[in-house]
Amino acid sequence: MAASELPDLSPIRRVVLDIEGTTTPISFVxxxxxxxxxxxxxxxxxxxxxxxxxxxxxxxxxxxxxxxxxxxxxxxxxxxxxxxxxxxxxxxxxxxxxxxxxxxxxxxxxxxxxxxxxxxxxxxxGELRSEVYDDAAEALRRWRAKAYIYSSGSREAQRLIFANTAAHGDIRDHLCGFFDTTIGPKREVSSYYEIWQTLGTDRPSQILFLTDVYQEATAAKAAGLEVLISIRPGNAPLPDNHGFPTITSFAQISI
Missing domain, CATH: 1.10.720.60 (Transcription Termination Factor Rho, Rna-binding Domain; Chain A, Domain 1)
Structure with missing residues (x-):
């Protein structure tokens, strides 16, 4: 599959999102x-x-x-x-x-x-206000009751980011839950297996994971999740022939 081609996402029942470089600019973090x-x-x-x-x-x-x-x-x-x-x-x-x-x-x-x-x-x-990409905020509204966050930042930090966005206000109502490293490191396959068990879909492939980090994408894919890699300004370059479909905007995703 070419990196620019998206897989069939019709079976997706849950979406799990990274923050830094995916929903939020790396520069803000x-x-x-x-x-x-x-x-x-x-x-x-x-x-x-x-x-x-x-x-x-x-x-x-x-x-x-x-x-x-x-x-x-x-x-x-x-x-x-x-x-x-x-x-x-x-x-x-x-x-x-x-x-x-x-x-x-x-x-x-x-x-x-x-x-x-x-x-x-x-x-x-009020010293801090967070940044969330416009396309990410709009997608969260569309995906209500489907979207979760998985970040190395604590769950409290995740909630603060989505409660205090500069452009969109409090958008936590569009999220169903938060995972942090207490469920496991983001580059380990077992972490994504635990997320699947927690979310309770019939198959791990019914969960879509979005990240900007190749090693996280590899771990999630090994656990059976569907994976897209986010390409945003400032993100680290991906390995040549990485093999994952990529997006530059959440508007490209239809589920």
Missing amino acids: ADVLFPYARDNVRSHLAATYGSSEETRADVALLRAQVEEDLAQGVDGAVPIPADGEGVAVVVEALAVNVEAMIRADRKVTALKQLQGRIWRRGFHS
């Missing part, structure tokens, strides 16, 4: 969301450390992730002192690790959960 989290991590942790159950949970996840990173020699990982060393010292070590994870674009739950908490403040204060 890389140039707005990531810097906001980086610039506000210290103030967020300092303000909530010791007083917020959410932050206690976030710090516990970060400590566990950093211990694993140190054991594996991950670049940028530094030890996190015990709480008895003082809040300022602990917060600084946490922030240094978070900054290293952001630079490396790590897809780990410890980072993504904390980023979601920080972005919440930005969206609620």
Whole structure:
């Protein structure tokens, strides 16, 4: 099948969408969301450390992730002192690790959960407004009761993005649910098998997955899902002869 030809999508019963590079410009995530989290991590942790159950949970996840990173020699990982060393010292070590994870674009739950908490403040204060492609927003309206999100960002972060779009307002009503890396990494076949089991279609091929990442497309296809790759400005180039049908707009999809 030529990459420009779309398969027969009439059997599709559910649609699962990536965010970055698919529904939303990569530039918004890389140039707005990531810097906001980086610039506000210290103030967020300092303000909530010791007083917020959410932050206690976030710090516990970060400590566990950093211990694993140190054991594996991950670049940028530094030890996190015990709480008895003082809040300022602990917060600084946490922030240094978070900054290293952001630079490396790590897809780990410890980072993504904390980023979601920080972005919440930005969206609620009005400092942040998200970008969703016009064709994606219109397609979500057409696909109501069929569409789900699967992103490495936390489910909270996903909801914030679709609740606070600059051009379309709150479009969460057009989505049925959200998956993040707690169901599994996006480049592993088992993650898509779990999504199929959760959505409950008769066959995995009744689920359409849209992504801009070749490795994710390969994993989803191996699990039996139908796959289209999204071509958007700023997306990474695909391998030659990648073999997947591609789209440049959701308007090309009829289901």
